[in-house]
């Protein structure tokens with residue numbers, strides 16, 4: 001089984017993905033980290049040097065490579081990954097796709113407490129700008145996210161919760 005975690009920046013894909021992989025005894029792969037290793041650059045560097053469009057191409061290519069390499073894995077995708085090309089269909093047809101549906105207020109609080117410089121779409125923005133960016137971005141992306149096979153909503157999603165969901169379906 002392959003498990004994909006999808007959702008907005010700060011929804012907990014990386015954090016919960018690592019925990020879920022341990023529970024399932026599967027390898028854990030973070031798509032953003034994989035892209036950074038392949039490109040030998042950080043994501044902010046890729047955005048700055050090559051632009052978002054190139055990043056999206058690298059992201060799709062990375063998804064295809066990972067699916068070829070792993071039959072069993074928990075893969076945390078990037079926040080925008082399901083929303084470009086036909087990536088949402090690709091994810092749905094290659095694994096169990098779980099949308100982490102965390103309220104935008106909670107996402108905002110988490111991201112403000114983290115290092116915004118690591119997220120090129122947020123760096124340099126004021127608090128107000130981050131808030132309106134997150135709200136608008138989610139409005140544009142929800143139609144992709146909600147096509148995931150599973151949707152888990154709340155501010156306090158746990159890895160055990162995700163494991164149970166997978167076991168009972």
Ligand SMILES: Nc1ncnc2c1ncn2[C@@H]1O[C@H](COP(=O)(O)OP(=O)(O)OP(=O)(O)O)[C@@H](O)[C@H]1O
Pocket residue numbers: 007008009010011012013014015016032076077078079080110111113114119155156157
């Ligand atoms: N369940 C949780 N409760 C509280 N804080 C959390 C929870 N999950 C993650 N966080 C915090 O929220 C921040 C973002 O989490 P994380 O990096 O896992 O999100 P992400 O979905 O992988 O984001 P990105 O798309 O930017 O990679 C981190 O600082 C993390 O510590």
Ligand SMILES: O=C(O)C1=C[C@@H](O)[C@@H](O)[C@H](O)C1
Pocket residue numbers: 008009032043077078079080081118119120121
């Ligand atoms: O929401 C997004 O578009 C992004 C989220 C991150 O995971 C990274 O993939 C990158 O910073 C873009």
Ligand SMILES: [Mg+2]
Pocket residue numbers: 013014015030032076077078
């Ligand atoms: Mg992440």
